[in-house]
Amino acid sequence: MMGIATHHPMDINxxxxxxxDIRRSVRELCRDFDSAYWQKLDETxxxxxxFVAALxxxxxxxxxxxxxxxxxxxxxxxxxxxxxxxxxSGANSGACHAQMYIMGTLLRHGSDExxxxxxPAIARGELRLQSFAVTEPTTGTxxxxxxxxxxxxxxxxxxxxxKVWISRMRHTDLMLLLARTTPxxxxxxxxxxxxxxxxxVPQGAATVDGAEHRGLTIRPIRNLVHxxxxxxxxxxxxxxxxxxIGVEGQGMRYILDGMNAERILIAAECIGDGYWFIEKARRYxxxxxxxxxxxxxxxxxxxxxxxxxxxxxxxxxxxYEAAALFDHHKPxxxxxxxxxxxxxxxxxxxxxxxxxxxxxxGFAAEFDVERKFRETKLYQVAPISTNLILSYLAEHVxxxxxxx
Ligand SMILES: Cc1cc2nc3c(=O)[nH]c(=O)nc-3n(C[C@H](O)[C@H](O)[C@H](O)COP(=O)(O)OP(=O)(O)OC[C@H]3O[C@@H](n4cnc5c(N)ncnc54)[C@H](O)[C@@H]3O)c2cc1C
Numbered sequence: 001m002m003g004i005a006t007h008h009p010m011d012i013n014x015x016x017x018x019x020x021d022i023r024r025s026v027r028e029l030c031r032d033f034d035s036a037y038w039q040k041l042d043e044t045x046x047x048x049x050x051f052v053a054a055l056x057x058x059x060x061x062x063x064x065x066x067x068x069x070x071x072x073x074x075x076x077x078x079x080x081x082x083x084x085x086x087x088x089s090g091a092n093s094g095a096c097h098a099q100m101y102i103m104g105t106l107l108r109h110g111s112d113e114x115x116x117x118x119x120p121a122i123a124r125g126e127l128r129l130q131s132f133a134v135t136e137p138t139t140g141t142x143x144x145x146x147x148x149x150x151x152x153x154x155x156x157x158x159x160x161x162x163k164v165w166i167s168r169m170r171h172t173d174l175m176l177l178l179a180r181t182t183p184x185x186x187x188x189x190x191x192x193x194x195x196x197x198x199x200x201v202p203q204g205a206a207t208v209d210g211a212e213h214r215g216l217t218i219r220p221i222r223n224l225v226h227x228x229x230x231x232x233x234x235x236x237x238x239x240x241x242x243x244x245i246g247v248e249g250q251g252m253r254y255i256l257d258g259m260n261a262e263r264i265l266i267a268a269e270c271i272g273d274g275y276w277f278i279e280k281a282r283r284y285x286x287x288x289x290x291x292x293x294x295x296x297x298x299x300x301x302x303x304x305x306x307x308x309x310x311x312x313x314x315x316x317x318x319x320y321e322a323a324a325l326f327d328h329h330k331p332x333x334x335x336x337x338x339x340x341x342x343x344x345x346x347x348x349x350x351x352x353x354x355x356x357x358x359x360x361x362g363f364a365a366e367f368d369v370e371r372k373f374r375e376t377k378l379y380q381v382a383p384i385s386t387n388l389i390l391s392y393l394a395e396h397v398x399x400x401x402x403x404x
Contacts, residue, residue, distance in 0.1 A: 012275060012278055012279055012282070012309070013088075013275050013316075014313060015316060015320070018081070019077075019078055019081045022078055022081050022082060022085070023081060023085050025058070026060065026081075026082055026085035026086060026089075027085055027088075027089060029054055029055065029058055029060075030085070030086060030089035030090075030091050031089070032054065033048070033050070033051045033054070033089075033091055035090060035366075035368055037050075037051070038090065038091060038092070038368065038371065039365055039366070039368070039371070041226070042226055042365070042371050043365070045222070045226040046226075047095060047170070047171055047228050048091075048092075048095045049171075051091065051095065052095055052096045052171070053125075055086075055096060056096075056125040056128075057125060059071075059072055059123075060072075060082050061096060061099045061100065061125075062099075062122060062123040062125075063078065063079045063082055063100060064076070064079050064100055064103045064104070064107065065103065065107070065119050065122065065123045066107070066119075069115060069116075069119035069120050069123055070119070070120045070123035070124060071119065071122075071123045075323075075327045076261055076264060076265070076323045076326045076327050077320065077323040077324060077327055079100050079265060080264055080265050080267070080268035080319060080323050081268070082100075083097055083100065083265050083268050083269045083272065084268040084269065084271050084272035085272060086269070086272065087269045087270075087271075087272030087273045087276065088271075088272035088273075088275050088276050089272075089276075090276055090368055090372070092375050093269050093272075094167075094225070094227055094269075094375065094378070095168070095171075095228065096130065096168075097265060097266075097269065098129070098130045098131065098132055098167065098168060099122070099128065099129050099130055100261075100265055101132075101258060101261045101262035101265050101266075102129055102130075102131075102132050102176050102258065103129065104257060104258040104261040105176060105196060105245060105254050105255055105257070105258040106118070106119070106129070106176075106198065106245065108254070108257060108258075109196075109245050109246040109254040109257075110198070110245050110246070111246075113242070114198060114242075114243070114245070118174065118198070122174075127173045127174060128168075128171065128172045128173045128174065129172065129173070129174040129175075129176075130167075130168040130171060130172035130174075130175075131166055131167060131168050131169050131172045131174070131175035131176070131201070132166075132167075132175065132176045133163045133166045133175055133176065133177045133178065133199075133232060134146075134163070134178045134255070135163060135164055135165045135166070136148060136161070136162060136163055136164060137162060137164040137231075141384075141385065141388050142404070143178070143194075143252070144184070144190040144191055144194070144252065145184070145190075146161075146178055146179065146180050146194060147161055147162075147180070148160070148161025148162065148163060148177075148178070148179045148180065148234060149161055149179055149180050149181070150179035150180070150181050150195060150197065150239070151181075152181075152241070153238075154241075155240065155241050155242075156238045156239060156240050156241055157179075157181075157197065157238070157239045157240075157241060157244070158215075158236040158237065158238055158239075159177065159179055159197075159199075159215075159234040159236070159237040159238075159239055160234055160235060160236055160237070161179065161234050162231070162232065162233050162234070163177075163231070163232040163234075164221075164231050164232075165221065165229050165230075165382070166218075166229065166230050166231075166232045167227060167228060167229040167230070168228050168229075169201065169218050169228075169229075169230045169232060170218065170220070170228055170230070171228060172201055173200065173201055173203075174198060174199065174200060174201065175198075175199045175201050176196055176197070176198060176199070176245075176255075177196070177197045177199045177239075178194055178195075178196055178251055178252075178255060179194070179195060179197065179251075180193055180194055180195075181193060181194070181195040181248050181249055181251075182249055187249075191252040191253070192249055192250075192252075193249050194249065194251040194252045195244060195245075195248050195249060195250070195251040196244070196245040196246070196251035196254050196255060197239050197243050197244055197245065198243045198245055199239050199243065200243070201216075202214055202216060214237065214238070215234060215235045215236050215237035215238065216232070216233070216234060216235075216237045217232070217233040217235075218230045218231070218232055218233075219231040219232075219233075224374050224377070224378075225374050225375050225377075225378055227378070256333075259336075259383070259384075260322075260326055260332050260333055260336040261326060261336075262383055263322075263336040263337055263339065263340035263383070263384065264319060264322045264323045264326060264332075264336050264339055264340070266340055266343075266344075266379060266383060267315065267318070267319045267322070267336075267339040267340045267342075267343035267344070268319055268323075268343070269379070270315070270340075270343035270344050270346065270347035270376065270379050271312060271315060271316045271319055271343050271346075271347070273347040273350070273351070273372060273375070273376045274308070274311075274312035274315070274316075274343070274346050274347040274350045275312060276372060277308070277347065277350035277351050277353065277354035277369075277372065277376075278305060278308060278309045278312060278350055278353075278354070280354050280358075280367075280368075280369060281305050281308075281350075281353055281354040281357040281358070282296070282305060284296075284357055284358055284361075285301055285302070285305060285357050288359075295357070296357075301357060304353045304356070304357075305353055305357065307349075307353075308346065308349045308350040308352075308353045309350075311342075311345070311346040311349055311350075312343075312346045312347070312350055314342065314346070315339065315342035315343040315345075315346040316343075318335065318338055318339040318342050318343070319339045319343060321335050321339070322335035322336045322338070322339040323339075333392070333396070333397075334393065334396075334397045337384075337389045337392050337393060338389075338393065340379075340384065340389060341386060341389045341390070341393075343379075344376075344379040344380055344386065345380075345386070347376045347379065348376055348377060348379070348380060350376075351369075351372065351373045351376045351377070352373075354369055354372075354373070355369050355370065355373050391403065391404075
């Protein structure tokens with residue numbers, strides 16, 4: 001049986017020549033974490049500690065940190081290529097990508113003291129900034145209805161509320177947290193009154209039985225992709241006032257900018273997945289013989305692969321467009337959302353085509369297709385669902401009447 005494709009004799013990515021050095025280095029690193037490694041983790045629902053440690057050591061997770069703080073000072077385009085290549089290799093960036101996309105909020109809106117305090121340690125790999133707590137069980141996508149509150153108490157804030165689907169909480173030292181500091185009834189706009197905090201996650205808070213630790217309780221959620229994700233409960237959990245990012249009440253504005261980076265980086269992961277599925281389907285369709293001919297000789301098998309490939313390439317262009325706008329500090333909301341939408345749809349189409357091309361073997365864990373199929377499905381829902389992107393484009397870009 002075939003494992004993960006780890007070398008690319010003919011690269012199906014027409015833009016593989018762009019940032020070739022980054023691609024080569026990331027591919028080399030990923031080669032040490034083969035098909036068997038990811039299958040074992042999937043089987044045991046374990047976190048890829050060794051893989052994340054290798055990425056950290058090589059400096060890839062500090063790519064967006066300025067050189068002055070010990071990071072790589074790469075552009076978002078380059079950062080997106082790193083994540084694309086991770087997923088292109090058959091691996092899953094989901095275990096660690098947040099360190100890249102959360103970074104924007106701290107870099108663009110954090111104070112000098114905050115950056116001095118945390119960035120060099122993150123760049124050295126001594127601190128992990130891997131969690132971003134926005135979603136709540138009762139409010140879902142309706143972020144401005146956030147119910148978690150942060151109440152000022154002298155030189156600290158006390159956080160009370162509940163978050164859900166907060167990923168990598170058991171593998172991080174720091175978390176960005178969105179909480180309401182002014183009741184919505186007292187705000188002019190519903191986006192006002194929300195604040196962002198850089199929270200130090202107490203070690204030992206991550207207890208499987210959910211035991212309370214200084215007002216913070218973390219309960220793991222078992223899920224389709226064995227993603228390290230959790231319910232989080234806050235009960236007067238103290239956060240120093242010095243860890244408020246920017247101005248109180250302006251948090252929504254800060255994270256929207258960060259969310260554009262997140263969408264572009266996730267789009268790049270989808271592109272990596274998309275090329276992986278196409279490559280895998282292409283090889284199998286050439287090798288597998290049924291009725292005395294390769295299955296790929298049948299146009300009924302070829303055309304869906306070719307169509308999915310065309311869609312991955314088109315989405316890839318949109319990703320570069322959005323990332324370049326972000327890097328040039330140009331408005332990029334429409335492009336970032338479009339890139340995420342098209343890339344997530346293209347990778348999901350490629351996933352379906354790849355599984356179909358493999359017939360029954362597509363269901364066998366040994367081929368990696370069913371694992372990648374589950375992993376790429378997530379991007380239809382998180383970090384933002386397809387419907388909410390369409391709603392953004394319809395109402396904020398095309399100015400159609402608002403539905404909510
Ligand atoms: C594995 C995983 C990891 C995650 N990690 C994180 C994390 O680290 N941090 C974090 O904050 N969140 C995280 N999330 C949460 C994720 O961002 C949300 O699940 C996602 O934004 C959708 O929110 P919801 O689940 O509450 O869906 P809901 O808001 O309940 O929506 C349910 C469905 O209804 C649709 N819908 C809702 N309202 C409308 C409308 N007005 N018009 C049309 N359709 C609508 C949505 O598109 C969706 O398909 C994660 C989720 C998963 C599954």
